[in-house]
Amino acid sequence: MKITFIKPNMGLVGGRPYLDRGRMEPLTFAVLAGLLPSDVDCVLFDDRYEKIPYHEPTDLVCINVEIYTARRAYEISASFRQRGVKVILGGFHVSMIPDEASQHADSIMIGDAEEIFPKLVNDLATGNLQPIYQGHFPPRLQGLKTRWDIFSGKSYLPLRLTQFSRGCPNHCRFCATGSLYQRTHCCRPPQEVAAELAEQPQNFVFFVDDNIVAQPDVAKELFRLLIPQKKRWIGQASLSFAEDAELMDLMKRSGCAGLVVGFESTSPENLKQMGKNCNMHLDSYEPVINKIRDIGFQLWAAFLIGYDADNIASIKQTVQWAIDQKFCFAAFNILSPYPNTPIYEEMQSQGRLLYDKWWLDDRYHFGDCVFRPAQMTPDELTEAGFWARRRFNHPVNILKRALDFKTNAKDLWSLATYFAYNPLFRRELLKKHGMVLGYRS
Ligand code: B12
Ligand code: SF4
Structure with missing residues (x-):
């Protein structure tokens, strides 16, 4: 077979x-x-x-x-x-x-x-x-074997991808994971994940989990097991990890180099509309960012732009704020409603979607706004999104952001990674804007 x-x-x-x-x-x-x-x-x-x-x-x-x-x-x-x-x-x-x-x-x-x-x-x-x-729900994740050997001879970035857990206890209204997993989160046995990684020659690992710290006690077990392996890892996490000093310490000692974090917006109205409950209890992001900076994790901040409280001025302010925070990377994605998420249904019922199935529509290009924003035209939002990516990734701003001696420039490895990946991601972001989906063959 x-x-x-x-x-x-x-x-x-x-x-x-x-x-x-x-x-x-x-x-x-x-x-x-x-x-x-x-x-x-x-x-x-x-x-x-x-x-x-x-x-x-x-x-x-x-x-x-x-x-x-x-x-x-x-x-x-x-x-x-x-x-x-x-x-x-x-x-x-x-x-x-x-x-x-x-x-x-x-x-x-x-x-x-x-x-x-x-x-x-x-x-x-x-x-x-x-x-x-x-498929069975929730999935049974014991005894899995990851066959990385199917990648041999292929050409990818030099980091090993793996997964410790699936799902997320939150349900942000735009997120496919939230809709699919319905607030459930399940983990692989930490010993199995650690044993698999111990056999990998790669020293740089990306945990693709949507929220690696969703069950802090099980995550701590994994991090304890990773400490002797002396690998470096990156992952995705909700900001809650910064409220648990023991968890942060174990993350650090197990080799955490950086995290993708969904900040999404600096506006409380937007966070409320998104159902981003895990960020809503914070009066401001700065204290938690400073805590993360003090421990030395680089941050990849994810923003979703185009929610109802956004206008062009607020988007520009958010981009400037992200530059000032010296985030290692940031994604400024335009809200793009995915089918069967609450935000898709809301926009559809309000008649705000420009196309029924934008992902199959000939008129759609990667980076386009696909709905009627509250305070802009769709074209203005498309342009604001492209502007945000260009601005954050402008060579001058890449240089400015590098100068954070607690994170991006804390040691040679962090600085080298920063300068290897920032220009690469900049090129790719600019290149894929306006892409047509499919080969139309
Ligand atoms: C890692 C990741 C990335 C990495 C890319 C990794 C890579 N190898 O290229 C990065 C960060 C670069 C990335 C980029 C993007 N990503 Co991404 N990404 C993920 C993430 C977090 C994990 C994917 C993964 O490896 N999962 C682990 C595997 C084991 O799980 P799985 O893929 O779900 O597969 C299981 C089942 O689904 C099933 N299965 C899957 N495929 C198939 C096929 C067959 C035939 C069968 C039988 C079964 C099967 O079996 C698997 C085992 O159970 C997912 C979220 C998630 N929870 O999966 C988002 C996710 C896939 N990404 C998403 C998006 C939107 C993007 C971007 C477009 C973001 C952007 N705006 O730029 C880009 C571009 C993606 C692209 N295709 O080029 C969305 C897709 C939404 C949707 N409705 O399809 C997701 C779901 C995130 C989200 N919550 O919204 N991504
Ligand atoms: S916290 Fe992240 S993964 Fe979880 S539902 Fe919200 S956006 Fe999705």
């Missing part, structure tokens, strides 16, 4: 496939391959930089679908199916809107695959493939 995994690209820039030079290994497939018996031959093609060999024989094609890759995923699926190859689609977008995805595949997987993927492959072998597979 041979299974072909495909990571789709997003689309075209200037008529050519977008080439993401900041691409990371697609962990999803290492996890899926790890669920199968070792006699199943698993191969991976990464459409972000490789040509897909449509003519190579295979028994099954498995494609991961996220909202920005949906259009391209459906194109790839159609090309295989025309050749009589069976295709299964899975991933966040499929789980959020299964009715759409099922029109483009022989079979779809809704939710997490852990307990059901081996059955699917067995059904295929016995000629009994079902149109829909529903």
Whole structure:
């Protein structure tokens, strides 16, 4: 049995496939391959930089679908199916809107695959493939094996991706994770994660968990086990970690170098509309940022712009504030309602969405505003978002932000990482603005 995994690209820039030079290994497939018996031959093609060999024989094609890759995923699926190859689609977008995805595949997987993927492959072998597979919820995460070997010979940024937990106890109204996991959060046994990592030659690890500190006591167990490994890691976390001194200390000693944190907005009205409860109890962000700075973690701050209290002046102020905070990186994403999230339903019922399915619409370009903002036109918000990214990542501001001697410039490694990744991300951000989704073939 041979299974072909495909990571789709997003689309075209200037008529050519977008080439993401900041691409990371697609962990999803290492996890899926790890669920199968070792006699199943698993191969991976990464459409972000490789040509897909449509003519190579295979028994099954498995494609991961996220909202920005949906259009391209459906194109790839159609090309295989025309050749009589069976295709299964899975991933966040499929789980959020299964009715759409099922029109483009022989079979779809809704939710997490852990307990059901081996059955699917067995059904295929016995000629009994079902149109829909529903993953168990919450997923059982014990005994997982991550088959990173499927990345050998591939070209990715030099960091090992892994995952300790799934889900999040919060439910921000814009977030696909919040909608899918419905405030649940489950962890892999810390010993298993630590043992897997101990065998990895890479010393730089990215925990892709949506919120690695959501169960602080279990997270502490993991961090204790990581201390002797002397690796450096980055992860994603809600700001709550800064309220627990023991947790912060263990994060530091286990090698935490930096964290992606969703600040989202500096406006209490916006945070309320977002349902970003985990930030709402803070009177201001500065004290908590200073605490994080004192311990030396670099911050990748995520902002969502375009909520009802935003206007062009407030967006400009937020960008200046982010520069003043000397964040290592920041993302200024325009609110883009994902299907089956509360914000999508709210905007749809208010008639504010410009397109029914913006992710499939010919008129949509990456970075476009897809709804009617309260205090701007959609075009003004699109322009403000692009301006925010250019401004924050302007070479002068990259230099200014570097000069934080507690974080970005605290040692040679931090400074080198800062200057390796800031120009790279800047180039990619500017390059992908205006991309059309899919190859339109
Ligand atoms: C790490 C990550 C990234 C990394 C990229 C990693 C990489 N390798 O390229 C970075 C930070 C660069 C990134 C970028 C972006 N990301 Co991102 N990212 C994630 C994150 C946090 C983890 C993904 C992961 O590796 N999960 C671990 C694996 C094991 O889980 P999984 O993918 O869900 O797979 C399981 C099941 O879904 C299922 N499954 C998945 N695919 C398939 C396929 C088949 C055939 C089968 C059978 C099963 C199956 O099986 C797996 C095991 O159970 C997710 C959130 C999340 N919780 O997953 C967001 C997420 C996928 N990202 C998202 C977005 C929007 C983006 C961006 C567009 C953000 C932006 N505005 O720029 C960009 C661009 C993405 C792109 N495609 O190019 C959204 C997608 C929303 C949606 N509705 O589709 C998510 C869900 C975040 C969110 N909460 O909204 N991202
Ligand atoms: S805290 Fe983060 S992962 Fe959790 S629901 Fe909110 S945005 Fe999503």
